[in-house]
Amino acid sequence: MSLPVETDRLTKRYGDLVAVDQVTLTVRPGEIYGFLGPNGAGKTTTLRMLLGLVRASSGDVRLLGSAPGSPGHLERVGALIEGPGFWPYLSGRDNLKVLARYAKVGAERVGRVLDLVDLTDRAGDRYRTYSLGMKQRLGVAAALLKDPRLLILDEPTNGLDPAGMADMRALIRKLGADGCTVLLSSHLLSEVQQICDRVAVIAKGRIVAESTVAELRGDVRVKVVADPLPLAAETARALLGAEHVTVEDGALALDLEPARAGWVNRELVTAGVDVTEIRPLERDLEQVFFELTGQGEGNVG
Amino acid sequence: MLGSTTAELVKMIRRPANWAMVGVALMLAMTFTYLAPYAGVAGAESGMPGNDRGLAALLPDQLVGNSVAGLPVFVGGIALVIGVLAVGGEYGWGTWKTLLTQGPSRLTVYTGKLAAIAVACLVLVVSLFATGAAASAIIASLEDQALNWPSFADVATGLGAGWLIAVMWAALGALLAIAMRGLALPLGLGMVWMLVVQNLLASIAAPLIDWVADLQKGLPGPNAGSLVSSLGAPGGTPGVSEMVGSGQSTLVVVGYLLAFVAAGALILRRRDVV
Numbered sequence: 001m002s003l004p005v006e007t008d009r010l011t012k013r014y015g016d017l018v019a020v021d022q023v024t025l026t027v028r029p030g031e032i033y034g035f036l037g038p039n040g041a042g043k044t045t046t047l048r049m050l051l052g053l054v055r056a057s058s059g060d061v062r063l064l065g066s067a068p069g070s071p072g073h074l075e076r077v078g079a080l081i082e083g084p085g086f087w088p089y090l091s092g093r094d095n096l097k098v099l100a101r102y103a104k105v106g107a108e109r110v111g112r113v114l115d116l117v118d119l120t121d122r123a124g125d126r127y128r129t130y131s132l133g134m135k136q137r138l139g140v141a142a143a144l145l146k147d148p149r150l151l152i153l154d155e156p157t158n159g160l161d162p163a164g165m166a167d168m169r170a171l172i173r174k175l176g177a178d179g180c181t182v183l184l185s186s187h188l189l190s191e192v193q194q195i196c197d198r199v200a201v202i203a204k205g206r207i208v209a210e211s212t213v214a215e216l217r218g219d220v221r222v223k224v225v226a227d228p229l230p231l232a233a234e235t236a237r238a239l240l241g242a243e244h245v246t247v248e249d250g251a252l253a254l255d256l257e258p259a260r261a262g263w264v265n266r267e268l269v270t271a272g273v274d275v276t277e278i279r280p281l282e283r284d285l286e287q288v289f290f291e292l293t294g295q296g297e298g299n300v301g
Numbered sequence: 302m303l304g305s306t307t308a309e310l311v312k313m314i315r316r317p318a319n320w321a322m323v324g325v326a327l328m329l330a331m332t333f334t335y336l337a338p339y340a341g342v343a344g345a346e347s348g349m350p351g352n353d354r355g356l357a358a359l360l361p362d363q364l365v366g367n368s369v370a371g372l373p374v375f376v377g378g379i380a381l382v383i384g385v386l387a388v389g390g391e392y393g394w395g396t397w398k399t400l401l402t403q404g405p406s407r408l409t410v411y412t413g414k415l416a417a418i419a420v421a422c423l424v425l426v427v428s429l430f431a432t433g434a435a436a437s438a439i440i441a442s443l444e445d446q447a448l449n450w451p452s453f454a455d456v457a458t459g460l461g462a463g464w465l466i467a468v469m470w471a472a473l474g475a476l477l478a479i480a481m482r483g484l485a486l487p488l489g490l491g492m493v494w495m496l497v498v499q500n501l502l503a504s505i506a507a508p509l510i511d512w513v514a515d516l517q518k519g520l521p522g523p524n525a526g527s528l529v530s531s532l533g534a535p536g537g538t539p540g541v542s543e544m545v546g547s548g549q550s551t552l553v554v555v556g557y558l559l560a561f562v563a564a565g566a567l568i569l570r571r572r573d574v575v
Contacts (some may be wrong), residue, residue: 051402053574069406079402085395089316101308102410103403142399 002065004029004150004181005050010059012045012205019045021205022059027150027183027198033175034213035185038293042205043185044082048156050183051079064150070295076147080156084139088128092119092138095127096145103146113141116171132159140168144175152176154185169195189286203293216288222261224252225277226268235271239264253281305405305413305418309387313417318386323425326371326379327432331376334367335359335436358535361437362449365459366533368426368433372466373464373526373540376429378495380422381458382465384474387418388565389484407569415562418475426460459532462551466525469554470495472561473521480567495522499540518545524553 005027012020020042027033037043048054050061052068066073086095096110114120117137122130130138136159145152156172157165173195176182186192192199192279200210209216226232228249236252237244244255256264258280268275313319319516342356357363371377391397400410434450441448451459499522506513517523526540531547547552 048398048573051398053398053401055573073402074346074402074404077402077404081398081402083395085397087312087316087390087394087396090312094311094315098308098311099400099403101304101311102400102405104304139399143402145403290483 006062008060013057031197032182034192034199037202041202076149078143079152082153084135086127093123113144117141134255150181152183208292221281222254222256223281227274232273261284306416309417327537359440368430369463369529370534370538380476381491383488384471385478388475389478392482394504399544418471426463469558476561476565521557524550
């Protein structure tokens with residue numbers, strides 16, 4: 001079975017500028033794959049190369065086994081790239097009907113995708129009257145027209161209100177659960193953290209990390225607030241080994257699977273320690289992202 | 302291919318700007334081919350442009366020449382705008398990526414656009430003939446003149462020639478839109494060429510400079526003017542002059558049409574869609 005997305009040393013040069021530098025990615029069937037990077041990192045250029053909108057300077061791309069330009073390259077691929085673009089004088093429904101003709105899918109599919117993005121009520125209105133969130137939802141509807149096996153979404157929650165964002169995340173999860181592979185580019189790290197199985201981080205045109213969200217965050221630790229702290233530390237070191245116990249900000253930080261937190265709690269209480277708080281201490285993906293890309297906050301794209 | 306063509310036709314038919322262009326073309330043609338000259342003939346507005354052409358030039362037997370007379374310049378400009386709108390709008394609205402990610406190849410979309418443009422140009426030229434026929438019939442009735450219509454073959458030839466010229470200008474518009482990736486610049490430059498440069502070359506440069514006069518014989522506008530002149534277009538109309546024979550002018554217009562189409566295809570296929 002062909003992989004949904006395979007790139008091999010994909011490179012794009014504009015003169016002396018290397019926008020995308022030897023990017024090698026593999027997206028597996030059925031997974032929701034996050035693609036993160038600061039503004040200008042080469043994220044959208046990479047997505048455009050996948051879709052054949054931009055020609056690669058070197059390297060290979062395969063979507064569901066097909067190379068860009070080959071017949072049927074995008075037959076089962078849906079995409080929303082860099083915001084929605086539609087014909088403003090047509091209604092939302094008529095825009096999708098026009099696109100259905102290009103895609104060679106039946107017009108009956110239009111009603112189905114309008115339902116999926118909850119836009120049926122306003123489908124008869126002209127596109128130019130739509131809010132940004134409605135335009136974004138129409139863009140996602142267009143991407144779903146072909147009932148895709150691979151969906152490439154570039155910032156799909158842009159312009160949506162919190163409820164709309166939650167709906168969009170739920171839709172993406174549902175599509176993933178139904179077997180659709182999703183490649184999701186987002187500037188919202190929390191979004192990627194919530195719905196993606198694996199994540200690639202791109203900076204200055206190069207992939208700087210690719211792994212599961214859990215792996216990217218690193219080892220999970222457990223925070224314990226206890227009294228008296230010295231006795232708690234001594235007991236924990238006896239249980240876990242001294243190298244797995246540190247004291248940070250008046251609390252213990254333990255290298256420990258959260259599932260074993262109950263056992264540690266019981267042992268501490270037995271030793272005469274009052275435990276007032278015990279919870280997983282995870283590194284936020286945002287923190288990891290900034291470490292990997294060397295970027296400051298507010299520059300994520 | 303069929304899907305792309307019908308999609309382009311739907312977009313073209315539903316876009317109000319295209320109908321506005323057809324309306325402007327018909328209004329110009331009616332005003333300067335029939336209304337103003339007839340006002341002059343009737344003595345109501347002496348001194349208006351074209352009033353010296355006489356009643357004979359407004360009657361039904363002159364339908365073919367009158368209907369195609371505007372195509373070298375004014376109506377040709379309208380056709381160019383239709384071509385720019387059909388292609389340039391996709392850049393302005395960011396819809397190239399939307400439609401290309403649905404799967405059709407760039408050349409399939411381009412071919413569909415050209416087919417839709419050709420249909421639009423046919424509608425434009427047929428409308429010119431239809432309104433011209435109505436206007437000339439009304440004038441003949443008002444002046445108690447016989448309704449002598451041109452032969453079917455002459456009308457068909459005129460329609461074909463007019464369509465060819467209109468499609469050539471529209472293909473130039475499409476090429477400019479692809480080359481400049483937008484609407485405003487190709488519209489501006491296209492209209493400057495149609496309405497200003499062509500007239501300056503014909504009325505100022507060509508009479509003074511021999512090589513410009515020779516160059517005129519190879520340019521699209523003068524050849525379109527020669528072609529419509531051979532079909533009976535009035536000599537005083539801007540852009541109409543019998544510079545070369547109808548055979549050569551037809552070949553040159555066809556050559557430009559093919560060249561514009563091929564250049565547009567080449568650029569569209571090679572360039573990144575950003």
